[in-house]
Amino acid sequence: MATETMTTEQERQRAPSAVIRVTRRVGQVRELGLLVVLLLIFVGVGVPEPRFVALNNLGEILLSVAIIAIVAVGETLVVITRNVDLSVSAIIGLVAFVSGDLFKEHPGISMALVLAIGCGIGVLLGIVNGLLASYGGVPSIVVTLGTLYIYRGLDYAVAGGKQVSAFDVPDRFLSLATDTILGVPLLIVIAAVIAIIFALFLRYARIGRQLYAIGSNPEAARLAGIQSNRLVLLAFIISGLLSAIAGILWAARFATVDANAATGLELLVVAAVVVGGVNIFGGSGTILGAMLGAIVLATIQDALNILNISAFWLQAFYGAAILLAVMLDAFIMRRLQRTYLSRRLR
Amino acid sequence: MRKIIRLVGLWEALLVVLLIGSMLLGSLLSPYFLYSNNFSNILGDLSEKSIMILSMMMIIVVGEIDLSVASILGLSSVVLGNLWMHNLPLWVCILVALAVGTLAGFVNGLLVTALGLPSLVVTLGTLALYRGCAYIVLGQLAVSNFPDGFTTFGFGDIPGTIIPWPFVIFVVLAVMVIFVLHGSWIGRQVYTIGNNQIAARFAGIRVARIKLILFTISGFISGLAGVIFTARFSSARADNALGFELDVITIVLLGGVSIFGGRGTLPGVIIALFVVGILRNAFALADFPTETQSIIVGGLLVFSVLGPNAIVRLQDWLTRKHIVATITNYLQRSRSS
Numbered sequence A: 001m002a003t004e005t006m007t008t009e010q011e012r013q014r015a016p017s018a019v020i021r022v023t024r025r026v027g028q029v030r031e032l033g034l035l036v037v038l039l040l041i042f043v044g045v046g047v048p049e050p051r052f053v054a055l056n057n058l059g060e061i062l063l064s065v066a067i068i069a070i071v072a073v074g075e076t077l078v079v080i081t082r083n084v085d086l087s088v089s090a091i092i093g094l095v096a097f098v099s100g101d102l103f104k105e106h107p108g109i110s111m112a113l114v115l116a117i118g119c120g121i122g123v124l125l126g127i128v129n130g131l132l133a134s135y136g137g138v139p140s141i142v143v144t145l146g147t148l149y150i151y152r153g154l155d156y157a158v159a160g161g162k163q164v165s166a167f168d169v170p171d172r173f174l175s176l177a178t179d180t181i182l183g184v185p186l187l188i189v190i191a192a193v194i195a196i197i198f199a200l201f202l203r204y205a206r207i208g209r210q211l212y213a214i215g216s217n218p219e220a221a222r223l224a225g226i227q228s229n230r231l232v233l234l235a236f237i238i239s240g241l242l243s244a245i246a247g248i249l250w251a252a253r254f255a256t257v258d259a260n261a262a263t264g265l266e267l268l269v270v271a272a273v274v275v276g277g278v279n280i281f282g283g284s285g286t287i288l289g290a291m292l293g294a295i296v297l298a299t300i301q302d303a304l305n306i307l308n309i310s311a312f313w314l315q316a317f318y319g320a321a322i323l324l325a326v327m328l329d330a331f332i333m334r335r336l337q338r339t340y341l342s343r344r345l346r
Numbered sequence B: 001m002r003k004i005i006r007l008v009g010l011w012e013a014l015l016v017v018l019l020i021g022s023m024l025l026g027s028l029l030s031p032y033f034l035y036s037n038n039f040s041n042i043l044g045d046l047s048e049k050s051i052m053i054l055s056m057m058m059i060i061v062v063g064e065i066d067l068s069v070a071s072i073l074g075l076s077s078v079v080l081g082n083l084w085m086h087n088l089p090l091w092v093c094i095l096v097a098l099a100v101g102t103l104a105g106f107v108n109g110l111l112v113t114a115l116g117l118p119s120l121v122v123t124l125g126t127l128a129l130y131r132g133c134a135y136i137v138l139g140q141l142a143v144s145n146f147p148d149g150f151t152t153f154g155f156g157d158i159p160g161t162i163i164p165w166p167f168v169i170f171v172v173l174a175v176m177v178i179f180v181l182h183g184s185w186i187g188r189q190v191y192t193i194g195n196n197q198i199a200a201r202f203a204g205i206r207v208a209r210i211k212l213i214l215f216t217i218s219g220f221i222s223g224l225a226g227v228i229f230t231a232r233f234s235s236a237r238a239d240n241a242l243g244f245e246l247d248v249i250t251i252v253l254l255g256g257v258s259i260f261g262g263r264g265t266l267p268g269v270i271i272a273l274f275v276v277g278i279l280r281n282a283f284a285l286a287d288f289p290t291e292t293q294s295i296i297v298g299g300l301l302v303f304s305v306l307g308p309n310a311i312v313r314l315q316d317w318l319t320r321k322h323i324v325a326t327i328t329n330y331l332q333r334s335r336s337s
Helices: A002-046 A055-080 A088-105 A111-134 A140-159 A171-178 A186-204 A206-216 A218-223 A228-254 A265-275 A287-306 A313-345 B002-029 B036-045 B047-061 B069-085 B090-113 B119-138 B148-155 B165-183 B185-195 B197-202 B207-233 B244-254 B266-285 B290-336
Strands: none
Touching (some): A055 A088, A055 A186, A055 A228, A055 A287, A088 A111, A088 A140, A088 A228, A111 A228, A140 B119, A171 A228, A186 A228, A186 A287, A287 A313, B002 B266, B002 B290, B036 B266, B047 B185, B047 B266, B069 B119, B069 B207, B090 B119, B148 B207, B165 B266, B197 B207
16 A cells, blocks of 8 residues: 555656656757758768868858847747747847948947947837736737837838948958857857857756746746746847847848848747757757757848749748748647546546 | 726827827927828828738637738738739739748648647748748749739729729728627627637637638738739839838737737727828838838837736736725625624
């Protein structure tokens, strides 16, 4: 009798951990799957077109991923809390223009000041998003659809048809995008450092774990004493800040910036994040996955380019990628719930 | 209780104030605002949005959303253009464009109802997918050699009036929607689903089927909007009506429809339609570019999504206060007796 209760007790303790194990394995399967997809693309395209796998082309792919990857890190934090930030592309565009324009209008302005102003704008816009989405109690996708157009409108109002070109900004600013550290482009280093910091933050910091808790079960998180609103606000602020950093790097990389910069990029970022296995229903996903998602999308884009397939296919492809990833997530979630239920019933 | 009724009417009163305010603003911003042919311009610019809000309203009342409407509009427009470019008779082109729109909406509905995915995410995906398909169909090309009869329908007025032809379609559809939504069992089912989906299912309402039908209608109407847009500008391009979903969703929510479903009436939405139309027109007359106008429309969206929510919270608070007051009253009376 006593041993029987012991085993059920043990089983009961083991059940949730088994679910966590399954969830982790699903995550690893997704990451492995993305690596396989990458390998298939490299073999499939690299054999007929060897220049696709040439070292400088691979470097080019990583370089084009870097800016997207930084934004995707912020978006990952937001999506984990069961929210979405659609306004990232407008923040990138606004900050890119403002930082370029500051150099143009005030020659000799210190670079630190420009960086500070750019990041300040990002944080401010992130606060607006976060306050509306958390304390406003309305779906973030609708609120950030509104702020997407508001921020882009501000960009147009500030730019007013003007354009910043490479001659307007100092070389040391442009060198942000061209410098290398030990042969690795600075852009990639920045993106990697940001990704690693936030990967560690999400995995080990208490706040990081709480973000997952909010996304996976908001009600339970509230009962556990987690300050959901405050943390969702934090996630949106980080997303705004990282979009601003991406905007500054955008200005440094492309040098020519007008009010249209980064239009429509939010769909690419959301696609990268959900393809990377960050569950759009919140509560699961890793930075590593999101980075792999971004790399896969950029690789496919480059492959289409090399294969001379029209770039017009890209947007349809991003849309299909979002849909497929979400369908896969829903399928996995349903399976997990079934496993969990059957374990509990036994 | 009277307070609560007064609060519901508050939103419509606010809309009327907004409408008058935007008219005043318009007449201040430009001397041309009050010209009668400018009124025709306002109605003309609302041609597509006015019909798209009808289906969007029903979808939001049922508790879902369709972000892909503008992309379906673009897709239907380029399909029409591409077929016309290949010398098919115009009526065939229009029919196929409508069919493509309907199919696109049907796919949305299927993904939402059969797979149980949230419509916000599904239609965000199809927003990109359908717009991408539009680029695949026509690329950077623009088709513009449409026959006169077609374009006259697009931007001509009914002879002797200042009412553009496409507005007639809106009036016909709006009357149909008012009868179905506010005067038939179908409408009551739609509101019931929006209020409590599970209760609706237990009451024997075919939730999935109604949602599927509404998404399909939304696709058809967006396709129709694509035909009207093509006629009005005599141009079929892949980036037609980019960003229209902002205006359509803003108008519906500004009209007092709750983003959580189950609340809102068509008359409110129609007032909101004119508020947004007049504001866009006024700022366009004052030479503000479309993107800058979007600050105001985006701001209205944020305001209207927060506003009803705040009113609901206020109502809750008032009811709670009412209940507390009743209980204390009762306690006091029982103590004194």
